Amino acid sequence: MLNVHIIPILSDNYAYALEAPNSQELVVIDPGEAAPIIAYLDAHGLKPTQIWHTHHHWDHVDGIEDLSAHYGGLPVFNTKNPPADHFAEEPLEIIKTPGHTLDHICFYFPKSAIIFTADTLFSMGCGRLFEGSATQMWESFSKISVLDDETLIYPGHEYTLSNAQFCLKQEPNNQALIERLEEVEKLRAENKPTIPVTLALEKQTNVFLRAKDAEEFAQLRALKDKG
Ligand SMILES: [Zn+2]
Incomplete structure (x- = not known):
């Protein structure tokens, strides 16, 4: 590992x-x-x-x-x-995830079930669309959502608290989200990172991952941009 x-x-x-x-x-x-x-x-x-x-x-x-x-x-x-297809004995996959920028890549280690998503996928959020389109970002999210549910996600920013508040506005009755927000508030009060987070939990709490299609994804992204 x-x-x-x-x-x-x-x-x-x-x-x-x-x-x-x-x-x-x-x-x-x-x-x-x-x-x-x-x-x-x-x-x-x-x-x-x-x-x-x-x-x-x-x-x-x-x-x-x-x-x-x-x-x-x-x-x-x-x-x-790009780095080689192995890091030490660990196979490495480079996943191209245009959207935030056109050159954005994620580093995925299937054996350890770890992915570094940087500014593509944040806990309960997604990166701003500086260069790519919402459809591109949606397709990038789709590449991550098919990975093993136990995959640990390491994003590029600690945006989790404000992301959780945004998600809860969209899904006020989502129990997993309510519980995750409580956990995140505690962690942040102690100045601790809220990551890594499993893909399984993100699928329950991240409204961008929960969007049913590119159109709904784009609407959510536009809503978040309004602040
Ligand atoms: Zn960035």
């Missing part, structure tokens, strides 16, 4: 450090800033060997240069230069 370190950076982003057993390899995913990641790795006696990023936005890439330089130069993998 892979070991995932959750590293909060900037105001509400998550970077991740990914360790594989019996391997010296350590990947840092989406370093939007370097300093807190270096501090975290130092505190845990970890040394990165690779950097991956999911899309080109500054809050996912701005730390790459400093992070790489600090460790003497690290290879960087992304959409244009």
